Amino acid sequence: MSSGVQLSFTIGWIAMLLGGVLFWLISRRLPQVEKRHGVAAMTIVFVAFANYFAMALGQGDIFFNGRTVYFARYTDWVITTPILLASLAMFASNSLSRIATLLAALVAADVYMIVTGLVGNLSSAPYNYYWWIISMIAFLVVLGLIWGPLRQRASEDGQMAPFSKLAGMLTALWVCYPIVWLVGSSGADLISVTVESWLYLVLDVTAKVGFGFVALSAARQGQSRAH
């Protein structure tokens, strides 16, 4: 592993850890009914911490089909992205049971996206591109569900302002992942592994710590407004 890649992993686990401490401090001051947002945000960053830590120790990669695959990225994403979606969904409705079917569909498409992405990363050309396309379709389903039925739900019985803000932030960040994947070592190899790992680092920190911070702030404000 090059020292640039190594450094990005070290910064990764430290950033996730700091994010976790931050969320813990904010959560303590959240009213009881909004604590669920804190639980989601903390779970996300601590899972990411463990995966970055594993990669920093050299335990999160395998050599397969002639290249190094950082599979720990996928074990991170497959757990954290469903929680990120649940996090967003909690602003669309106060009762998860009322959006259970929708959330189930979102999580199914999302897990499908991550797993087929991993299969693609373990495949040689041109198969990796086939899997990228399959994963992209699942991703479009995720976005379609967010901006269609979930948004509809939010406008009926959710908190529209934080929902729109978070859905926009999520969309803007998430669309970058398939692009990095495509130009990175899993795809056309147009950028170096070092650049790739720094891009994922910036995305991961923003999509987890940044997103969580915005979500927790909204949860605190939403609550104080409701009283």
Next chain:
Amino acid sequence: MSSGVQLSFTIGWIAMLLGGVLFWLISRRLPQVEKRHGVAAMTIVFVAFANYFAMALGQGDIFFNGRTVYFARYTDWVITTPILLASLAMFASNSLSRIATLLAALVAADVYMIVTGLVGNLSSAPYNYYWWIISMIAFLVVLGLIWGPLRQRASEDGQMAPFSKLAGMLTALWVCYPIVWLVGSSGADLISVTVESWLYLVLDVTAKVGFGFVALSAARQGQSRAH
């Protein structure tokens, strides 16, 4: 891979994809409360699509203990059979929480059945037969739970007519799997790998696309009857 086997995989992923499109069209017209049936049916066929696609590309098998094991069949089944059971259970009760324990037991026995079946497929004789017996016992537990407590539940607060139809269809199809396994390459090797793969294909398409179609039709009718 022989061309007959290859062809069965290609037909497999195409059939699953077409099933997915069909279910999507039907789901759009389902009333809100019945959409969960559509989500289940679509998830099942899209997962099967990915596994058949991987097998068609030659990515779904490993050479182990002197024979080719199509492990992607098991990654398909271990995800789709629990959803098929959930699908059936949704006709036994409108509220999944009221049959949560029962569904947990069903899924536990079912996953046990698939995983021990995979271990058997990776074993040489006579060990493979031991695992077949263990897997069969789990299968009998699944059937016992369906025709005992779950059926009881359906008669109390479910929709008995579609439940009986689907449970019968499921039982008739599922019992064929251990037979194919036993006479196929995983067992006594009495049939060729080509015949084996076509038998699994017919079973998989019927147990997923056929079953899903019957379930979605029942969901649509059940709803219109309730109003």
